[in-house]
Amino acid sequence: MSRTVYVNGEFLPEEDAKISIFDRGFLFADGVYEVSTILDGKLVDNAAHLARLQRSLGELAIPLPCTMEELEAIQHELIKRNNIDAGSVYIQVTRGAEDRNFLWSEGLKPSLVLFTQTRGAKMDSVAEVGLNVVSQPDIRWQRRDIKTVALLPASMAKKKAIADGANDAWLVEDGFITEGTSNNAHIITRDGKLITRALSNKILHGITRKAVLALADEAGLTVEERSFTPDEVKAAAEAFVTSATMFVAPVVSFDGTAIGDGKPGPFTKRLRELYIDFAKKSLS
Numbered sequence: 549m550s551r552t553v554y555v556n557g558e559f560l561p562e563e564d565a566k567i568s569i570f571d572r573g574f575l576f577a578d579g580v581y582e583v584s585t586i587l588d589g590k591l592v593d594n595a596a597h598l599a600r601l602q603r604s605l606g607e608l609a610i611p612l613p614c615t616m617e618e619l620e621a622i623q624h625e626l627i628k629r630n631n632i633d634a635g636s637v638y639i640q641v642t643r644g645a646e647d648r649n650f651l652w653s654e655g656l657k658p659s660l661v662l663f664t665q666t667r668g669a670k671m672d673s674v675a676e677v678g679l680n681v682v683s684q685p686d687i688r689w690q691r692r693d694i695k696t697v698a699l700l701p702a703s704m705a706k707k708k709a710i711a712d713g714a715n716d717a718w719l720v721e722d723g724f725i726t727e728g729t730s731n732n733a734h735i736i737t738r739d740g741k742l743i744t745r746a747l748s749n750k751i752l753h754g755i756t757r758k759a760v761l762a763l764a765d766e767a768g769l770t771v772e773e774r775s776f777t778p779d780e781v782k783a784a785a786e787a788f789v790t791s792a793t794m795f796v797a798p799v800v801s802f803d804g805t806a807i808g809d810g811k812p813g814p815f816t817k818r819l820r821e822l823y824i825d826f827a828k829k830s831l832s
């Protein structure tokens with residue numbers, strides 16, 4: 549069945565939605581995006597996602613072509629029209645369209661696209677089984693704090709991880725893990741410390757990461773925000789990823805070495821429960 553999507557002021561069947569071939573999102577990946585998760589037909593921690601969208605746009609000096617209230621209303625209208633109970637709403641804002649030119653003109657009209665996706669059962673089974681992760685060099689640009697649509701390096705890394713028999717890759721730069729291809733990376737040491745890379749331009753400032761760090765104390769963990777190495781991952785008691793779509797998902801092996809006993813660990817399970825409780829309370 550065809551979805552209803554939103555493009556530049558209109559709600560349309562997906563097959564009728566059109567964007568110019570001169571859109572700078574298409575020609576230069578000149579645009580940013582956000583993904584908010586839908587639970588029980590409502591949005592998880594949505595204000596934080598919209599605030600990050602505003603920050604990404606600000607860093608690239610792209611104006612938002614509507615108010616934040618209007619954007620939120622479009623999200624909810626799409627959930628309603630597509631009757632989504634569990635899934636996500638994707639928002640993309642690009643600088644707009646003009647004849648191809650590296651140097652863009654001031655005052656372009658940004659393009660705004662939103663669509664919904666339904667959540668598959670796969671997401672929950674990942675939490676049961678855990679992920680096998682491999683390391684790969686981080687070949688992305690140096691402004692990973694901006695959530696741009698330039699996701700080819702992440703797509704290539706994920707594709708190679710699957711070809712190598714794993715589920716995902718953790719990216720390595722200067723001997724330290726930066727993050728996963730589409731998630732933040734964390735380990736738990738044998739003495740009960742949650743180690744996660746500090747915020748900088750090297751990683752996306754994950755909305756789920758932030759919420760989970762605030763719950764660590766309740767799970768009996770102390771937080772250390774610092775870079776960690778692939779060897780520390782192999783020696784860890786537990787490892788996990790966070791993202792809006794995966795919540796908290798265990799990592800059970802890294803470069804072929806089992807982490808802990810090779811099964812999802814108790815701290816990760818507890819953090820996932822606590823996060824899902826938080827997510828339900830944050831619904832709007």
Ligand code: PMP
Binds near residue numbers: 727751753755756793
């Ligand atoms: N890092 C990267 C590179 C990502 O693409 C994502 C997911 N968009 C994340 C981290 C996790 O961020 P969030 O928890 O806000 O989904």
